[in-house]
Amino acid sequence: MNLKPFAALICMASISFSAFSASDTTAQLVNKAKMESRAQASHNLVREADFKKTEQELKALKAQLEAKRTSIQNATDVLTQTFSDNENKLARLEEKLRLETGSLGELFGVVRQNAKELGAELSTTVNSVDRAEHTATVTQIMDAKSLPSMPQLTGLWMSMVEQIKASTxxxxxxxxxxxxxxxxxxxxxxxxxxxxxxxxxxxxxxxxxxxxxxxxxxxxxxxxxxxxxxxxxxxxxxxxxxxxxxGRMLEQLALEPSLTDRLQAGGVVGKVIIGFLVIGLIIALVRGISLAIARQKIRAQLKAPDQAGDNPLGRVLAVYNKEQNRTVEALELRLLEAVVDEQTHLEKGLSMLKLLAALAPMLGLLGTVTGMIETFQVITQFGNGDPKVMAGGISMALVTTVLGLVAAMPLLFAHNILSTQAENIRNILEKQGIGLVADQAEKRAESNPVGSPVGTVA
Structure with missing residues (x-):
């Protein structure tokens, strides 16, 4: 059986079907493109209509702005012309005023200057309490822009006379x-x-x-x-x-610090110095009274040497009466021991007084250094433009120095006086002790023959 014609027929049928399918797809694509084209054309028409509408609105706005610009320009031209006319008119009026016033312009300047000076005086003087009748006239002349009238000039003169009389x-x-x-x-x-x-x-x-x-x-x-x-x-x-x-001096008087203010400016160091001064003065007062009483008792003891009393010299005499049977050398040492004991009591507290006198200026120096450190800290923080900011540290530096010197001087003076008094009393005791030893030695020499022992041991 010959299959070739049949295969050929099938191939032709396939080709015909493929061609038919391709043509159908092409038609669909064409239709789709036409639909999109029509949609795009419609959209373009809408956009074009919007553009035309916007263009018309912008043209209308442009026309409106141009009309407004033209109106403003016209108004500017009118105002410029008016300003030029006013300037010319003002220049002509000023020239006319200058010609008409003549030398009165200088008079007006002098009057206003004197009115201002008088007004400044009236704003501060106490004469305004009951002598301010023409003050309003002076104010009118100060604020006036025209020539003062004759009543105003008269009021100015009367105000000057009023102030002159009020000052007396x-x-x-x-x-x-x-x-x-x-x-x-x-x-x-x-x-x-x-x-x-x-x-x-x-x-x-x-x-x-x-x-x-x-x-x-x-x-x-x-x-x-x-x-x-x-x-x-x-x-x-x-x-x-x-x-x-x-009143300026009275205002400054209120700023003058009192003694309490100056002491407070010294700070803690100043208070310590004052405390040392008080303690030293108390010690000096107590020791001064004690030494004065001792001197009075010694004077009374010198008048009655046979009766040993409760005083430094009396206690030395009591030692002599008790130890007079010893040898001269032993008696001298006992009396010297008694004098040293009395000297210790006489000089009690004087070393502390001397220490306080030495510490006071050193504390003053400490306060000075502390105050300067505080001042430099303030300068670092706020600068040195305002002296009031640095016043605290400077006050502390100066006040503590003064307090230290003020405390040291009376303490040193008191220490010197008390030391002198104690030294005088000690000299009296030593002199009396040496005299007693000398009397005892003379008695021993008279009671013993030459070459015999001078004294005996009790």
Whole structure:
């Protein structure tokens, strides 16, 4: 059987089926491409419509901004022209004012300058308590931009005359006074010219802006009061302490430290030095009284040498009476022992006094070094621009030095005096002891023949 025609037929059928399948796939792809093309075209139309809408909006905004710019430019041109016209007009008016005022312009400058000086005086002087009638006129001239009028010039002159007269017056008035509790009360006061204001509290600090007064923190010694100024107003002679600086010296007086403030500035080292000084003075006082009593008793003992009393010389005499039967050499040693014992009692506490006198300046030097270290620390932290910041360390350095010297000098002086007194008493005891030994030796020499032993052992 011949199979070739059949195979050929099958091959042709396969080729025809493949061609049919390929053509179907191509058609699908074409249709899909056409659909995507139509969708893209639709999307492009929407985007184009949006672009055109945005373009129209931008064109409208541009036209609006250009119109606004044109309006602003026109307004700027108008204002520039107006400014130029005003400048020309102002220049013509200034020239006209200069020609019309002439030398009055210089007068106006002098008047304003004097008004400012007088206004500064009126803002601080105590004359404003009861002599400020023309102050408003002076203020008007200071603030004026035009030539002063004749009434204003007259008011300025009257204000000057008023202040001159007020500086020579001692007038009594009433003022608003703020006491230490912060309450305001009306009190009587004397205005001492333009120098100060005095109440029962003494000088007070007058505030022109608030129209009230407060007392200064510290008053000068023998400062004025209402009673003394009343006597002065009645024509009686009275010494009045015045502050020619118009309160500046009184303000500085409040800053002057007291003795307590200076001692507190010494810190712990200063307190230790003061403690040493107090202890040393107590020792010196006790030993001084003891030595004075001993000297009085010795003087009384010298008047009655036969009766040995309770005093240094009496105890030496008691040793002599007890040991006079011994040899001269033994008696001399016993008396010397008694004198040394008495000297120990007489010089008791003097070594401590000398030690305190030596320690005081050394502690002062320690405080000085400590204060300088503190000062350098402050300079390192805050710089040296403000001296007040360094005042604490410098005060400690100086105050402790002064305290050390002040403590050392009286202690050394007391030690010298007490040592001298103890030495004098010791000399008296030694002199009396030597005299007793000499008397005993003479007695032994008289009682024993030549070549015999001088003394016997008890």
């Amino acid at each position: 017056e001692l007038s009594k008035t009433q003022i608003a006074f703020i006491n230490g509790e912060g309450n305001t009360q009306t009190v009587d006061a004397y205005r001492l010219g333009s120098i100060g204001l005095v109440t029962d509290q003494g000088y007070v600090n007058w505030n022109t802006q608030r129209q009230d007064a407060i007392a200064y923190l510290k008053q000068p010694s023998n400062g004025p009061a209402l009673a003394s100024l009343s006597a002065l107003a009645n024509g009686e002679v009275s010494n009045v302490v015045v502050d020619p600086s118009r």
